[in-house]
Amino acid sequence: MSAPASPQDLAIHTEDLSVRFGGVVAVDRVNLSVARGELRCLIGPNGAGKSTLFKTLTGQQAPSAGRVRILGREVNGFERHEIARLGVGVKTQVSSVFDGLTVDASLRVAAGRHRARRPVGAVVDEVLEQLRLGAVRQRQLGALSHGQRQWVELGMVLATDPLLVLLDEPVAGMSEEETARTAELILSMRGAGRAIVVVEHDMRFVRRIAERVTVLHRGAVLRDGAVDAVLADPVVRDVYLGREEHVRA
């Protein structure tokens, strides 16, 4: 067996990470390790702490206690842009203020932050091909369908060539067909040691993309392991009780 990875070799490493809001413990002593190159899904019922944990990774939420290491760097107290600069890509909802920008212009802005400073035009061409969005290249963001807009936002992440990608509910509001396409896209974003972490409610989607999942419950890690074993676990099924259709195959 190979030796366990040191925190230095991991994409994400948290130690006893906690976030409290007054009396509410939203994240409770979470120890999370995600290897470089790994695709990990974070799941859990409503209020489990997924969004709060996610925000501690992106720099939107400071921990109350514990440590967060990203790509080998201790990032406690880092702002979002400082975390982004380490090579972290976070898919955000692009504000409607940018509705007048074309797909091409949006991707150019993102490609200007490419990690290896590759020529912007070449990066944009590659991303458009990977996303199969060539046909809407000159269209304005405001004229895109919901799915297309989400894919452009994924493209803006990809255009920076991140080492770690963080995605919060990437298929929210998508049709079955759009969800399937998004699964393909996310799988195609792997490679070159790039880790991807996805917070998601849609279990069909999780089953499509995940190998390993971490289940949060009441702020703490309930289970962590291979997707099939974890979703078949009676304790995991229990916490989804009443919402079992989400867990069923």
Ligand SMILES: Nc1ncnc2c1ncn2[C@@H]1O[C@H](COP(=O)(O)OP(=O)(O)OP(=O)(O)O)[C@@H](O)[C@H]1O
């Ligand atoms: N800014 C805040 N102030 C006070 N309490 C908060 C805040 N943000 C989250 N919480 C509480 O922390 C707990 C975890 O919430 P969080 O949104 O992280 O869960 P979640 O797993 O993402 O839930 P959902 O799936 O519904 O989005 C909940 O009890 C929530 O009410």
